[in-house]
Amino acid sequence: MDHFELRDGILHAEDVPLPAIAEAVGTPVYVYSRATLVRHARVFRDGLAGVANPHIAFAVKANPNLAVLKVLAKEGFGADVVSGGELTRALAAGIRPQDVVFSGVGKTHPELVQGIEAGIGQFNLESEEEGYELAAIARRHGVTVPCALRVNPDVDARTHEKISTGKRENKFGVPLDRAAAIYAALAAEPGLEMRGVAVHIGSQLADLEPLETAFGKLGALIEELRTGGQTVTHADLGGGLGVPYRKHETFPSPAEYGAMVARVTAGWDVQLSFEPGRVIAGNAGVLLTRVVRSKRSGNGPPFVIVDAAMNDLARPAMYGAWHDFDAVAPTGERMTAHIVGPICETGDTFAMDREIDAIGAGDLAVFRTAGAYGATMASSYNSRGFVAEVLVDGGKFAVVADRISPHAIMDAERVPEWL
Numbered sequence: 001m002d003h004f005e006l007r008d009g010i011l012h013a014e015d016v017p018l019p020a021i022a023e024a025v026g027t028p029v030y031v032y033s034r035a036t037l038v039r040h041a042r043v044f045r046d047g048l049a050g051v052a053n054p055h056i057a058f059a060v061k062a063n064p065n066l067a068v069l070k071v072l073a074k075e076g077f078g079a080d081v082v083s084g085g086e087l088t089r090a091l092a093a094g095i096r097p098q099d100v101v102f103s104g105v106g107k108t109h110p111e112l113v114q115g116i117e118a119g120i121g122q123f124n125l126e127s128e129e130e131g132y133e134l135a136a137i138a139r140r141h142g143v144t145v146p147c148a149l150r151v152n153p154d155v156d157a158r159t160h161e162k163i164s165t166g167k168r169e170n171k172f173g174v175p176l177d178r179a180a181a182i183y184a185a186l187a188a189e190p191g192l193e194m195r196g197v198a199v200h201i202g203s204q205l206a207d208l209e210p211l212e213t214a215f216g217k218l219g220a221l222i223e224e225l226r227t228g229g230q231t232v233t234h235a236d237l238g239g240g241l242g243v244p245y246r247k248h249e250t251f252p253s254p255a256e257y258g259a260m261v262a263r264v265t266a267g268w269d270v271q272l273s274f275e276p277g278r279v280i281a282g283n284a285g286v287l288l289t290r291v292v293r294s295k296r297s298g299n300g301p302p303f304v305i306v307d308a309a310m311n312d313l314a315r316p317a318m319y320g321a322w323h324d325f326d327a328v329a330p331t332g333e334r335m336t337a338h339i340v341g342p343i344c345e346t347g348d349t350f351a352m353d354r355e356i357d358a359i360g361a362g363d364l365a366v367f368r369t370a371g372a373y374g375a376t377m378a379s380s381y382n383s384r385g386f387v388a389e390v391l392v393d394g395g396k397f398a399v400v401a402d403r404i405s406p407h408a409i410m411d412a413e414r415v416p417e418w419l
């Protein structure tokens with residue numbers, strides 16, 4: 001359930017008719033619902049009722065917009081960040097440094113320094129090498145930094161191969177069979193406080209079993225570490241819970257997920273952290289677009305050319321992902337069409353042979369489930385600029401990211417005088 005519904009035949013975001021946003025801000029534009037973000041945050045937290053004192057860190061990569069982060073900060077969420085830029089955003093949005101977890105395989109030296117200087121809550125180390133580098137920086141700063149070791153459990157998350165992170169061949173974490181030795185080696189380093197373990201096996205997970213398998217392996221590792229004399233007080237279970245992209249699809253609920261977590265982790269005696277992204281933000285946003293024109297295509301269905309493109313919403317082009325497409329003012333008529341953007345690539349295709357609301361030039365429509373991995377993956381390809389973002393709250397709305405024009409991008413470019 002989300003807050004994007006028809007009222008008197010017009011699609012609204014909460015109490016705001018989408019045509020009002022299109023008129024004020026133009027299209028394409030991402031539209032987020034504050035009420036949906038808040039509801040998802042609470043449903044996720046409530047789902048963890050069986051877990052003592054869970055720490056929930058929103059995966060900033062899913063939607064790093066400052067206003068979105070602030071909504072979640074107000075819900076008591078921390079942040080899972082994977083770059084200095086995300087760290088800066090999380091702090092700017094009011095998330096306390098101690099509630100920030102820093103993940104990522106390629107944290108650079110300046111990013112490690114930034115994390116230390118900000119006093120973040122935990123570094124999730126993804127390699128032994130990173131651990132030694134962080135330890136050296138920590139010693140230079142005269143501090144001891146809290147760390148968890150991310151392990152690669154070699155579990156197939158059964159999701160799209162490009163967003164699977166927990167198979168042996170993926171770049172993430174350290175191999176489970178070396179984890180205890182690496183943990184012990186890093187725990188001996190002055191400057192590091194090895195306090196826990198972390199796992200994240202992938203995104204858009206449709207079933208709980210791979211997660212349960214991964215968590216089971218993590219539990220066994222905790223036991224092994226403790227038997228070996230190590231201290232383990234924290235475990236980070238990552239994110240990954242999938243969301244429906246098509247009407248009538250069902251996914252495990254946060255409550256089912258939480259019940260599984262409570263069962264599997266009973267007796268671990270650690271503080272658990274979570275890094276949900278998509279499940280919080282995905283269905284809290286749509287990409288509002290306008291049909292530029294329809295074009296006949298031989299004997300086949302017409303091409304409905306919209307003003308949004310793969311540079312604004314990359315998921316269909318990148319992963320062949322499905323996003324429901326609905327007219328803002330549906331007439332009840334249906335048609336079959338190919339939905340494409342204006343970019344000069346065949347890959348700029350949102351859907352082929354899709355049955356959709358009958359729609360034509362000038363009409364508004366939305367791509368649903370665009371609140372996660374939408375605007376954040378945008379580019380300015382074909383010199384289209386960067387898409388704008390709007391946050392709705394009841395009957396009001398605000399632009400929370402300006403549209404960045406091709407002019408503004410050009411302003412950052414220089415032609416050397418010798419040319």
Ligand SMILES: Cc1ncc(COP(=O)(O)O)c(C=O)c1O
Nearest residue numbers: 059203204239240275276277278
């Ligand atoms: C380390 C880490 N944590 C959390 C997430 C968030 O995942 P999701 O948006 O699937 O919940 C990701 C992305 O998959 C990730 O790489």
Ligand SMILES: N[C@@H](CCCC[NH3+])C(=O)O
Nearest residue numbers: 061163203204315372373
């Ligand atoms: N960008 C991906 C998710 C990546 C998750 C990264 N940890 C998507 O749109 O589905």
